[in-house]
Amino acid sequence: xxxxxxxxxxxxxxxxxxxxxxxxxxxxxxxxxxxxxxxxxxxxxxxxxxxxxxxxxxxxxxxxxxxxxxxxxxxxxxxxxxxxxxxxxxxxxxxxxxxxxxxxxxxxxxxxxxxxxxxxxxxxxxxxxxxxxxxxxxxxxxxxxxxxxxxxxxxxxxxxxxxxxxxxxxxxxxxxxxxxxxxxxxxxxxxxxxxxxxxxxxxxxxxxxxxxxxxxxxxxxxxxxxxxxxxxxxxxxxxxxxxxxxxxxxxxxxxxxxxxxxxxxxxxxxxxxxxxxxxxxxxxxxxxxxxxxxxxxxxxxxxxxxxxxxxxxxxxxxxxxxxxxxxxxxxxxxxxxxxxxxxxxxxxxxxxxxxxxxxxxxxxxxxxxxxxxxxxxxxxxxxxxxxxxxxxxxxxxxxxxxxxxxxxxxxxxxxxxxxxxxxxxxxxxxxxxxxxxxxxxxxxxxxxxxxxxxxxxxxxxxxxxxxxxxxxxxxxxxxxxxxxxxxxxxxxxxxxxxxxxxxxxxxxxxxxxxxxxxxxxxxxxxxxxxxxxxxxxxxxxxxxxxxxxxxxxxxxxxxxxxxxxxxxxxxxxxxxxxxxxxxxxxxxxxxxxxxxxxxxxxxxxxxxxxxxxxxxxxxxxxxxxxxxxxxxxxxxxxxxxxxxxxxxxxxxxxxxxxxxxxxxxxxxxxxxxxxxxxxxxxxxxxxxxxxxxxxxxxxxxxxxxxxxxxxxxxxxxxxxxxxxxxxxxxxxxxxxxxxxxxxxxxxxxxxxxxxxxxxxxxxxxxxxxxxxxxxxxxxxxxxxxxx
DNA sequence: TGTATGGATCTTTTT
DNA sequence: GATCCATACA
Numbered sequence: 001x002x003x004x005x006x007x008x009x010x011x012x013x014x015x016x017x018x019x020x021x022x023x024x025x026x027x028x029x030x031x032x033x034x035x036x037x038x039x040x041x042x043x044x045x046x047x048x049x050x051x052x053x054x055x056x057x058x059x060x061x062x063x064x065x066x067x068x069x070x071x072x073x074x075x076x077x078x079x080x081x082x083x084x085x086x087x088x089x090x091x092x093x094x095x096x097x098x099x100x101x102x103x104x105x106x107x108x109x110x111x112x113x114x115x116x117x118x119x120x121x122x123x124x125x126x127x128x129x130x131x132x133x134x135x136x137x138x139x140x141x142x143x144x145x146x147x148x149x150x151x152x153x154x155x156x157x158x159x160x161x162x163x164x165x166x167x168x169x170x171x172x173x174x175x176x177x178x179x180x181x182x183x184x185x186x187x188x189x190x191x192x193x194x195x196x197x198x199x200x201x202x203x204x205x206x207x208x209x210x211x212x213x214x215x216x217x218x219x220x221x222x223x224x225x226x227x228x229x230x231x232x233x234x235x236x237x238x239x240x241x242x243x244x245x246x247x248x249x250x251x252x253x254x255x256x257x258x259x260x261x262x263x264x265x266x267x268x269x270x271x272x273x274x275x276x277x278x279x280x281x282x283x284x285x286x287x288x289x290x291x292x293x294x295x296x297x298x299x300x301x302x303x304x305x306x307x308x309x310x311x312x313x314x315x316x317x318x319x320x321x322x323x324x325x326x327x328x329x330x331x332x333x334x335x336x337x338x339x340x341x342x343x344x345x346x347x348x349x350x351x352x353x354x355x356x357x358x359x360x361x362x363x364x365x366x367x368x369x370x371x372x373x374x375x376x377x378x379x380x381x382x383x384x385x386x387x388x389x390x391x392x393x394x395x396x397x398x399x400x401x402x403x404x405x406x407x408x409x410x411x412x413x414x415x416x417x418x419x420x421x422x423x424x425x426x427x428x429x430x431x432x433x434x435x436x437x438x439x440x441x442x443x444x445x446x447x448x449x450x451x452x453x454x455x456x457x458x459x460x461x462x463x464x465x466x467x468x469x470x471x472x473x474x475x476x477x478x479x480x481x482x483x484x485x486x487x488x489x490x491x492x493x494x495x496x497x498x499x500x501x502x503x504x505x506x507x508x509x510x511x512x513x514x515x516x517x518x519x520x521x522x523x524x525x526x527x528x529x530x531x532x533x534x535x536x537x538x539x540x541x542x543x544x545x546x547x548x549x550x551x552x553x554x555x556x557x558x559x560x561x562x563x564x565x566x567x568x569x570x571x572x573x574x575x576x577x578x579x580x581x582x583x584x585x586x587x588x589x590x591x592x593x594x595x596x597x598x599x600x601x602x603x604x605x606x607x608x609x610x611x612x613x614x615x616x617x618x619x620x621x622x623x624x625x626x627x628x629x630x631x632x633x634x635x636x637x638x639x640x641x642x643x644x645x646x647x648x649x650x651x652x653x654x655x656x657x658x659x660x661x662x663x664x665x666x667x668x669x670x671x672x673x674x675x676x677x678x679x680x681x682x683x684x685x686x687x688x689x690x691x692x693x694x695x696x697x698x699x700x701x702x703x704x705x706x707x708x709x710x711x712x713x714x715x716x717x718x719x720x721x722x723x724x725x726x727x728x729x730x731x732x733x734x735x736x737x738x739x740x741x742x743x744x745x746x747x748x749x750x751x752x753x754x755x756x757x758x759x760x761x762x763x764x765x766x767x768x769x770x771x772x773x774x775x776x777x778x779x780x781x782x783x784x785x786x787x
Numbered sequence: 788t789g790t791a792t793g794g795a796t797c798t799t800t801t802t
Numbered sequence: 803g804a805t806c807c808a809t810a811c812a
Contacts, residue, residue, distance in 0.1 A: 067801065094801080257799075258800075260799065362798085382800085425788090585802085586802080602799065602800085623798095628798060629798080664803095665797060
């Protein structure tokens, strides 16, 4: 577009032609299809830097959205390194973080209290349970989890209760509960994650001045991981992007793995159509992996029908072949993996550059045991995170009550914790009293009588006293006072296992401390004083926004409209800001973080990461692809994308393994190797064990005769002690022999290929002309020999 | 009011 | 196998 500029700008120096083209696109809507390892984040950040360096806009005109705090932080860091710009003046953050920021600035118009608090998933569930109890909802017919799923789903689709399509009595009831839950949240001044998005969206949609203001302001909207946006987020973007704005969406449809939580890959196609996108650029140059790995990924994903189409390429050579291993048992698989890891470590591969991936968390146990016994340090991702721990939630509940006494969820969490003689009956009485007057539990306390009333009154008095005493204290002091006065510290001191919890509570003090000191407590933008990103920016010149003075000024008159309640100059108290921070950023995973350790995680949580060596384990039908996803074709495609993500995590070496049997949910399951093996290019693979089984037809499914789950009594560790020798011995006694013809009621006539096991465990691989090869348990399958 | 026992349930996860 | 949850009991 601007060749001279492009050639001159040092920003563009290290970009390939595709990346450069993307970065320097004109101010119009664009979709960047960025394959795995193609420098997506780099393009996104350089685009922002480039826009700013052109001098036509200032930092205040940029809105950049990501899905995780981690991604947002990284973007800010990189941007800060690229340009001498105050990144804090920009709206860079997660969807939820930005919506929070928006609602904090316009709380009045959004019909929220200025102190509104955010419910995380746990809080939401307990709030729903409370609604159900208060309204006598049958939790047999309507499990709370299901309702939570339903409510979140509605919000993700942008649907208020009155907009949900109702078909039948059950729907009607669900919507009714949804409404009751909404009322309760409103009454208590809390919002769940979905609500943050939905309410922001509605305010933008319905309030013309507000919408116009932000439209005028955010000239450039950039979105990361666009394939993961849900319906509501898409609508939010659409309402924000008016005339003259440009939306720069970066995504990879092949890495869309969150449909189960509302993500719509279709948003990419919709975007192109509805925004009349004229610029689409594919980033297909991969800088991560060798070509055997990339070929595998490409070949696999080509089996998906619904894709926009993209092929990764690399300048690096073929590299090592992809190693495939078949184990007899999950334990043997783990043992083999541990052995390989030891070799790698011996060859100076850093442990942190080795990742073991699996489809579901339940699979980590065997792997952990293996590594543990071998004395290899490892780190498991995906456990409880810091702010989700019970003791932290308790402490936060106290803090939230200081901020907002009407927060009934927090009230109930700590009213009797540590125990202070307020049991279920007292609480019930209190809830009745509160319901009668429509007040919060806190306010209803004075209506209760008797011993229960005394205890409750003492509790409320304690909270209220704490609130007064902490007035004007620093955040650290507030938390110290709270920890003492609430009795939490004393309680855990008395508890046998309390030491670690106390440590965590102390860590909370540290977290608060660093939250306050770290470059003002607005590092993550969420906690910035309203003034700084609300009204002030609009009226001041770009240079006072922290824009580097050497950059040209914006040649545009200041917008004339200032949103009403952003104009108060009001700031969030450090405590409120910290609580918001705790809700929006659940904290690091627990860990031996920083330690040199092998990385264990699900494929989902590996997205966005890369390692020199990757093991993908448990590649078995029913597990990966998961049998729950096989119900529909879309589900299978998502599983395949998941596999694609798994493969593309590896830089140098990739291992794929599966096991013939696996202990799952206390039962031994016989598993056929994943169909994904058949979708990989043979030339790129190296079979470490004889390639014997193969997955047959696609008619594999529920009730199709394959006995996936059966209880067995043998101790698998003893039966298959050696990982090197898969048992391929035939067992007699059932009268079948390889080569025999048999008849099956569902699959018809077939030929016995292989036999193994004995007694109840005996099974046979049988080739059916129309249904392919199947492993059948002889004690279950109805087989008749055919002469 | 706190504790013990049985029973159901078990993809994937961020905010 | 393990954990969370609800109900029954001391």
